[in-house]
Amino acid sequence: xxxxxxxxxxxxxxxxxxxxxxxxxxxxxxxxxxxxxxxxxxxxxxxxxxxxxxxxxxxxxxxxxxxxxxxxxxxxxxxxxxxxxxxxxxxxxxxxxxxxxxxxxxxxxxxxxxxxxxxxxxxxxxxxxxxxxxxxxxxxxxxxxxxxxxxxxxxxxxxxxxxxxxxxxxxxxxxxxxxxxxxxxxxxxxxxxxx
Numbered sequence: 001x002x003x004x005x006x007x008x009x010x011x012x013x014x015x016x017x018x019x020x021x022x023x024x025x026x027x028x029x030x031x032x033x034x035x036x037x038x039x040x041x042x043x044x045x046x047x048x049x050x051x052x053x054x055x056x057x058x059x060x061x062x063x064x065x066x067x068x069x070x071x072x073x074x075x076x077x078x079x080x081x082x083x084x085x086x087x088x089x090x091x092x093x094x095x096x097x098x099x100x101x102x103x104x105x106x107x108x109x110x111x112x113x114x115x116x117x118x119x120x121x122x123x124x125x126x127x128x129x130x131x132x133x134x135x136x137x138x139x140x141x142x143x144x145x146x147x148x149x150x151x152x153x154x155x156x157x158x159x160x161x162x163x164x165x166x167x168x169x170x171x172x173x174x175x176x177x178x179x180x181x182x183x184x185x186x187x188x189x190x191x192x193x194x195x
Contacts, residue, residue: 008094009087010045013126014154018179019049022124025152025183026053029121034059037120037144039108039137040127041065042075043084044091046154050124051097059121062102063088064111070128108133112140120144125153131160138168142186151184 014022026036026049034057041047041063051061067085069075078084085105092098104111108127123141127133138151145151155161157180165173165182174183 008091010043010048010091013042013045014049015179018154018181019045021176021179021181022046022049022152023053025150026050026122027056029150030057031059031121032057034121035062035119036060036122036124037062037064037115037141038124038126039064039111039141040125041088041103042067044088044095046124046126047088047092047101048095048097050122051092051095051100054100055097060100060102062104062111062115064104064106064108065127066105066107070133108137109140112144115144117143118146121146121149123149123151125151126155129155129158129160131163134161134164135168138164145186147186147188149186151186153182154180156180156182 034054036050036054036059038047038050038061042065047061047063054061067079067088069077069079085103089098092101104114123145125134125137125141127137142151153161153165156165156175169184172184176183
């Protein structure tokens with residue numbers, strides 16, 4: 001996308017429809033003081049979609065990212081040339097969203113050791129797309145999600161994402177037609193492996 005006249009530099013990692021649907025997921029949960037978490041925030045495209053909904057309900061968005069990129073994406077090369085966290089922070093300040101964000105500048109694994117179980121209403125995963133990492137992220141973050149909470153993710157068109165979600169979430173994982181988003185609602189009695 002590049003930098004706009006406001007100084008905003010948010011790479012469009014999601015389509016317009018995906019951003020709108022993501023916002024609708026968050027709005028649908030509709031809890032006062034909602035606590036959401038995003039794994040893989042990068043420059044803030046999805047954080048914007050989530051946080052804009054949370055402002056209305058007094059919610060908080062925890063953004064987990066080391067902002068260094070990962071080995072299976074172009075993000076690694078970008079992060080060697082740009083201070084991506086600075087860009088993320090600047091974007092969120094321009095949009096008036098910074099005050100409801102809680103960045104955790106660390107890996108997903110490190111952050112999962114800090115966040116307590118059953119404290120999150122919503123989780124959005126868009127980080128490393130390898131099968132091993134997607135599977136590990138689902139397993140490490142699912143216990144952090146409250147029952148009746150929503151776990152969503154992006155890039156279901158990537159083989160690693162598709163295989164991990166099919167294996168762990170099976171028929172309870174809903175793919176949203178016309179998007180690369182997936183959605184799972186945690187219910188009492190769901191897959192014992194996820195506890």
